[in-house]
Amino acid sequence: MVQFNSQNDEILIKIVYYGPGLSGKTTNLRVLHQLINQETHTELFSVDTMEDRTLFFDLMPVQLPVSGRTLKFQVYTVPGQVHYDSTRRIILSGADGVVFVADSQADKMAENVESLNNLHKNLNANRLNIKTIPLALQFNKRDLENVAAIQLMNQRLNFRNCPSFPATAVTGQGVMDTFRRVVQDATSYLIDKYHLVRDPLEKERIRVELDNLLPDREMMEPIQAGARLEDENVTTLSYLGDEGEVTESEILEKAVKAAEDSARLVNEVKHLNAELAEKNKELNSLLEENRYIRKFLESVFHHAGLPIATISRRGIITNWNKAAEQVFGYSKVKAKELYFSELVSETSVLDLQTLVSLVTSKNQTLISKLDMVTSSGKSLHQSCVLSPITDDNGHVTSITAILSPI
Ligand SMILES: Nc1nc2c(ncn2[C@@H]2O[C@H](COP(=O)(O)OP(=O)(O)OP(=O)(O)O)[C@@H](O)[C@H]2O)c(=O)[nH]1
Ligand SMILES: [Mg+2]
Incomplete structure (x- = not known):
């Protein structure tokens, strides 16, 4: 189902993990999720599970920026149990690459062969060819005692000499190797099939970048055998x-x-x-x-050495600093009950009104001389700088007055 979006150079690639029931397909995805999630923060979705058996599918979208393009991988697992055949067929539709996860236990060989035949049949039903589709084999559960020899597994299952990987998915061994190979093979298969990149150097660059993006790093924690999906960082969905x-x-x-x-x-x-x-x-x-x-x-x-006050549009003092307290003899609390004009002598009141209306209407700073009076009635000749304070819309909301002796 490869899809291209030429506008943003996106290529969507579908990879499906196939194999008999309990062979370790979901475990592969859980390990990949742990390893890849560190950079890509991708989510692992599990759709309908029961006691950790996949009833529908698991899906992990992985997005990798490669050489100016975005490769979007949709990585699926199918349910391995025999009776979910139609689900397997539908999930396989449009696959661009397949990983066949075989169970290495000697007594599971017949199930592996049956599942491989089933893969053949379902690929056919989707008009896909098992002889040409990018395919990797994984011989999983190598940690167990009763495993078939690798040579025998290749003889029985590897019908077209495709890459095969021994693995112990629960501890992460072999999981990234398998994934990296199917990602590389599916990508280069699509690039060639649809002539997406013609320059061989560019193709090689994509291969190297993909390899670097999928390094074989250590797992953080081994997947516990039989651990429930819900216990982990997996989103479970139901239909x-x-x-x-x-x-x-x-x-x-x-x-x-x-x-x-x-x-x-x-x-x-x-x-x-x-x-x-x-x-x-x-x-x-x-x-x-x-x-x-x-x-x-x-x-x-x-802490400014000069008296400073702020005055509301109605003329009331709204703030009053320490120097103002000292020079005028009014505490901050007392000053906030006064009109600023009450500090100005009768001869200067008109000047003050004119100044205030000019500062407010013209939104500009003005300097003037004012005769002022302290709380004890003493006259003070002061130079007064009046500046507007505006809101976000440029409207003057109050005025600052900075006073100094002349
Ligand atoms: N010993 C051992 N157990 C494994 C290994 N990989 C998976 N398992 C265990 O095998 C069981 C089945 O694994 P799953 O990953 O759920 O198998 P599946 O292929 O998704 O199974 P279905 O969803 O039913 O098709 C779990 O208990 C796993 O912990 C392995 O490498 N070694
Ligand atoms: Mg599963």
């Missing part, structure tokens, strides 16, 4: 459709579509949350800066 008169395969197709939509939405929400957290961080640092500036201005205001 609750309104089926009506439709066939089984229509229901399944609808369900796959619905689950994919849910998975996409959960991913979008996750990214939006991450953006929101980033914005919050920015906001917090702005708040911190604002707090600092405020403290700085408060300190300048209170």
Whole structure:
């Protein structure tokens, strides 16, 4: 189902993990999720599980920026249990690469062979060819005692000499090797098939970049055998459709579509949350800066050697610093009950009114001389700087008065 979006150079590639029940397909995805999630923060979705048996599918979208393009891998597992054949067929539709996870235990060989035949049949049903589709084999559970020899597994299962990997998925061994190979093979197969890149050097660059993006690093914690999916960082989804008169395969197709939509939405929400957290961080640092500036201005205001007052549009004193308390003899509390004009002698009241209306209407700073009076009635000849304080719309909301003796 490779899809291209030429506008933003996106290539969508579908990889399916196939194999008999309990062979370790879901475990592979859980390990990949742990290893890849560190950089890509991708989500692992599990749609309908029961006691850790996949009933529908698991899906892990992996987005890798490679050589100016975005490669979007949709990595699926199918349910291995024999009776979920139609689900397997539908999930396989449009696959661009397959990993066949075989169970290495000697007594599971017949199930492996049956599942491989089933893969052949279902690929055919989707008009895909098992002889040409990018395919990797994984011989899993090598840690167990009763395993078949690798040579025998290759003889019985590797019908076309495709790459095969021994693995112990529960501890992560072999998981990334298998994935890296199918990613490389599917990508180069599609690039060649659709002539997406013609320059061989560019192709090689893509191969190297993909290899670097998928390094074989250590797992953080081994997956516990039998650990429930819900215990981990896995989003479980259920399909609750309104089926009506439709066939089984229509229901399944609808369900796959619905689950994919849910998975996409959960991913979008996750990214939006991450953006929101980033914005919050920015906001917090702005708040911190604002707090600092405020403290700085408060300190300048209170400790300035000159009397400073702020005056509301109605002329009432709204703030009053220490120097003003000392020079005029009014405490801050008392001053805030006064009109600024009460500090001005009768001869200067008209001058003050003119000054205030000019500062307010013209939104500009003015300097003038005023005769003022202290609380004890003493006259003070002062130089007064009146400056407007405006809101975000440029409207003057109050005035600052800075006084100094002449
Ligand atoms: N010993 C051992 N157990 C493993 C290994 N890989 C997976 N298992 C266990 O095998 C069981 C089945 O693994 P899953 O990953 O759920 O198998 P599955 O292929 O997804 O099974 P279905 O969803 O039923 O098709 C779990 O208990 C795993 O812990 C392994 O490498 N070694
Ligand atoms: Mg499973």
